[in-house]
Amino acid sequence: MLSLHIPDKESLTIEHVILDFNGTLAVDGKLIPGVASRLEELSPLVSLHVITADTNASARSELAKISCTLKIIGKNRQDQAKLEYAENLGLKSVLAIGNGRNDGMLLQHAALGVCVVQKEGAAIAAMQAADIVCNDINDALDLLLQPHRLTATMRN
Template sequence: MFTINIPGFGKIEADHLVLDYNGTLAQDGQLLDGVKERLQHLSEDIKIHVITADTFGSVKKALNGLPLSIVSIPPGNQGQAKKEYVESLRKEKVIAMGNGRNDVAMLQTARIGIAIMMKEGTSSQALMQADITSSHICDALDLLLHPLRLTATLRD
């Protein structure tokens, strides 16, 4: 479990990290440098879920061997599917990261939503619903590896 008490934001006790794949962990279907190592380290404290329509058909190969769950969702109504998945994990126990319009409800529903803004871009709605915006997935994952960074950003 990932636990931190942030003044003015409250206590976070997260059991799950839910991640979008393309545009968040990967670019053009290819896992970004530095992600694998961070996910491996984070998996010691929190259950990791990658939820994706797998646009490029590469997610299973890219994440092979990592201690995480891959959740495939069909095209169409992906935003609702991602939201329902977060709710099924007990939304107050979830930290979510994503960049697309189909991530908006997931980011809004999770205890902490982090919008990732990399080369693929970020939906303006995702930016508005997130608690935090990060310019790179490695920086966002590092927020969990160095939790006082979350305090610095989210405290009242």
Template sequence: MLGFDIPARGVLTIKNAVFDFNGTLAVDGNIRPGVAERLNQLAGHIQVFVVTADTFGTVRQACRDIDCEVTVLATNPGGPEKERFVRELGAAETAAFGNGANDIPMLEAAGLGVAVLEGEGAAVGSLMAADVVVRNIIEGLDLLLKPGRLVATLRR
């Protein structure tokens, strides 16, 4: 479990992190360098989930050495399914990371929504639904791994 005491907001407790795959953890089906190591570090504190439509069919191979649970969505585009996944985990204690229009529902539902700008860019709606916007997934992961960054961003 991770806890963040955010001035004027209160304590944010994170027990789960849910990540979209393509456009968030990966570009063109390939995980960005440095991501696997950070995800494994994060998995030492919270549960890590990858939820994806798996556009390129690479998620299981790409995540084979990562301590995470991979879920390939049954529906397309998957927005409602991603939101349901976050809510079933306990939305208030879940951080969600995404970039696409189909990530908007989970970003809105999560206790912490993080929009990620990677090689695919990000849908404007995902930026509006997020609590924080980061330039890349490394910066997003470091928000959780280096708590002072998240506190500095969210304090009022």
């Protein structure tokens, strides 16, 4: 569990981190360097969930050695599938990280939503729905490992 202090708001108790795979943790189906070690550092603190349409059919093999739950979703209503998954965990305990249009609802309704803009870019809907935008997944994960950075970003 992570306790995150957001200035001028209640502190957040994050039990689950939900991440998109392609465009967020991976580019062209391959994990971005630095991601695996950061996820392993986070895994004793929170439950990690990767929910993806698995465009490149590589998520299972790329995540095989990482302590996380992998959920591969179908081609239809992906935004709704991601949101429903988070609702089942309890939205108030979820921090979400994604970049795609299908991540927008999840980023908007999670306790904290982080959009990453990397080589695949990011959908405007995801950026507008997020609380924070980072230009690198490793920077986004470091917000959780170094929470004072998050506090500084969210200060009013």
